[in-house]
Amino acid sequence: MILLHGTTRLRADRIISEGPDPSYQEPGGQTLDGGFSTNLEIGPFLFGSVEGYAIGKSREFPNEGGPVVLAVDVPAEIVQKAASDWFPLKQGLIQFDYGSGLEELLDVWPNLSKEIRSVT
Amino acid sequence: MNDLRPILEHLENALADPGQGVIGLVDKLLMASRQQDIRLGWQNGACVLSDLNGEQIDSVGVPLRKSVFRATLARIAALCNERYPDSVSPYGGRGTIAIEGDPSTLIRATFVNTPDTLSLDLTAVSPEVVSPIGLSHAKSSD
Numbered sequence: 556m557i558l559l560h561g562t563t564r565l566r567a568d569r570i571i572s573e574g575p576d577p578s579y580q581e582p583g584g585q586t587l588d589g590g591f592s593t594n595l596e597i598g599p600f601l602f603g604s605v606e607g608y609a610i611g612k613s614r615e616f617p618n619e620g621g622p623v624v625l626a627v628d629v630p631a632e633i634v635q636k637a638a639s640d641w642f643p644l645k646q647g648l649i650q651f652d653y654g655s656g657l658e659e660l661l662d663v664w665p666n667l668s669k670e671i672r673s674v675t
Numbered sequence: 676m677n678d679l680r681p682i683l684e685h686l687e688n689a690l691a692d693p694g695q696g697v698i699g700l701v702d703k704l705l706m707a708s709r710q711q712d713i714r715l716g717w718q719n720g721a722c723v724l725s726d727l728n729g730e731q732i733d734s735v736g737v738p739l740r741k742s743v744f745r746a747t748l749a750r751i752a753a754l755c756n757e758r759y760p761d762s763v764s765p766y767g768g769r770g771t772i773a774i775e776g777d778p779s780t781l782i783r784a785t786f787v788n789t790p791d792t793l794s795l796d797l798t799a800v801s802p803e804v805v806s807p808i809g810l811s812h813a814k815s816s817d
Contacts, residue, residue, distance in 0.1 A: 607756075
């Protein structure tokens with residue numbers, strides 16, 4: 556299943572090489588501490604567009620190479636691990652947290668197909 | 676000070692029954708805000724309910740994942756932008772949400788969704804006080 560994550564190019568490059576890092580500290584020292592949020596490529600996009608998140612993040616961090624969308628092909632069984640009563644697949648938002656699919660995602664991350672898509 | 680016990684009970688019930696996911700939780704919050712202005716924050720794994728003067732009333736007793744609260748704010752942002760595109764950033768701002776009904780209601784949502792601050796104010800407003808020109812575009816960082 557193709558999952559999308561809106562971010563900056565610098566962060567997308569880091570995520571591709573190292574995997575999602577919920578403890579990542581932003582410039583200024585803030586810890587994201589929020590797991591790894593993605594949306595099904597096929598939608599729905601009930602929480603806003605992935606491109607909108609990328610643009611918003613790029614505005615806040617203009618030295619990070621501009622907005623991009625990171626697309627990752629994740630096995631369905633791992634996507635299912637992230638599904639819960641709060642985050643049913645039918646709502647489109649796939650939220651990987653510790654205990655909810657993040658460990659499994661990190662285990663297979665190096666082997667997943669990934670690409671960076673430009674946002675214009 | 677307004678009596679927030681009814682909304683506290685409503686929120687506790689909503690958090691205890693995630694049957695409709697985050698989308699359902701947001702719908703319940705918006706319906707509750709038709710009756711009572713509310714302020715929600717997230718501290719130490721739980722929702723905190725306050726009045727709009729900032730006086731804490733009580734903590735909701737149901738633990739809540741931070742990601743659920745953040746997704747709630749993201750849904751609020753998406754609803755604001757449905758009414759007026761780009762009126763708010765995913766990371767914060769102020770916008771309005773229309774709730775269909777008889778009568779229909781406009782809810783003003785003011786929120787911050789950043790790594791160090793998660794907050795949401797919901798206030799019912801009269802339609803005549805809200806216009807695209809009158810919207811604030813306050814934005815915050817992530």
